[in-house]
Amino acid sequence: SQQGEEDPQALSIQEGENATMNCSYKTSINNLQWYRQNSGRGLVHLILIRSNEREKHSGRLRVTLDTSKKSSSLLITASRAADTASYFCAHAVRGSSNTGKLIFGQGTTLQVKP
Amino acid sequence: GAVVSQHPSWVICKSGTSVKIECRSLDFQATTMFWYRQFPKQSLMLMATSNEGSKATYEQGVEKDKFLINHASLTLSTLTVTSAHPEDSSFYICSATRLGVSDEQFFGPGTRLTVL
Numbered sequence: 001s002q003q004g005e006e007d008p009q010a011l012s013i014q015e016g017e018n019a020t021m022n023c024s025y026k027t028s029i030n031n032l033q034w035y036r037q038n039s040g041r042g043l044v045h046l047i048l049i050r051s052n053e054r055e056k057h058s059g060r061l062r063v064t065l066d067t068s069k070k071s072s073s074l075l076i077t078a079s080r081a082a083d084t085a086s087y088f089c090a091h092a093v094r095g096s097s098n099t100g101k102l103i104f105g106q107g108t109t110l111q112v113k114p
Numbered sequence: 115g116a117v118v119s120q121h122p123s124w125v126i127c128k129s130g131t132s133v134k135i136e137c138r139s140l141d142f143q144a145t146t147m148f149w150y151r152q153f154p155k156q157s158l159m160l161m162a163t164s165n166e167g168s169k170a171t172y173e174q175g176v177e178k179d180k181f182l183i184n185h186a187s188l189t190l191s192t193l194t195v196t197s198a199h200p201e202d203s204s205f206y207i208c209s210a211t212r213l214g215v216s217d218e219q220f221f222g223p224g225t226r227l228t229v230l
Contacts, residue, residue, distance in 0.1 A: 040205070040226070041223065041224065042224045044221075045218060045219075045221070048218060100148070100211045102148070102160065102219060103160070104158045104159075106156075106157045107157050
């Protein structure tokens with residue numbers, strides 16, 4: 001299976017703390033993306049990092065990518081109760097026949113307690 | 115911009131019936147649309163990749179005769195679950211890539227299918 005892995009599976013923190021989620025994948029990638037999903041809802045795109053990038057920021061989000069280790073991390077700083085959701089990484093498989101195809105990680109469920 | 119809608123948002127049907135789910139890109143032309151299914155507390159699993167005017171490419175283990183995909187235009191793809199059974203109950207999500215921009219997928223809000 002090409003499906004990526006994420007850890008931790010579940011994370012519970014207090015408001016104001018930082019949350020770090022990790023993601024690993026198995027194939028060569030074009031890019032890696034992070035998504036957020038509130039319970040029973042669709043996905044919200046958070047950030048995309050390309051294979052030639054090592055770090056990217058967007059507001060309170062910081063994403064790193066280590067292609068040598070085939071891993072990525074998502075850091076949410078100064079978390080808020082509204083950040084409570086499931087977070088998924090997804091990587092775009094390199095190769096012309098797979099253009100645009102995303103393989104999702106298993107997800108991390110984040111709970112931020114007020 | 116880049117809004118994807120799905121209809122219906124939820125559906126309950128009897129075992130043995132067929133259900134059609136629509137995925138529309140509202141404000142852009144979609145080169146490719148993808149269909150995923152998600153079981154409770156699990157991740158998204160890609161079912162098939164759909165390109166306008168051509169046959170869908172199904173992932174291994176997905177029955178193409180059970181999950182019929184039609185991509186008739188650059189803004190509409192449909193997924194029909196034929197002869198649905200309770201084990202088909204799931205959250206079905208579509209996504210679309212914008213013409214000329216293949217990196218980012220825009221996701222629909224999902225359709226909750228419950229088969230009784």
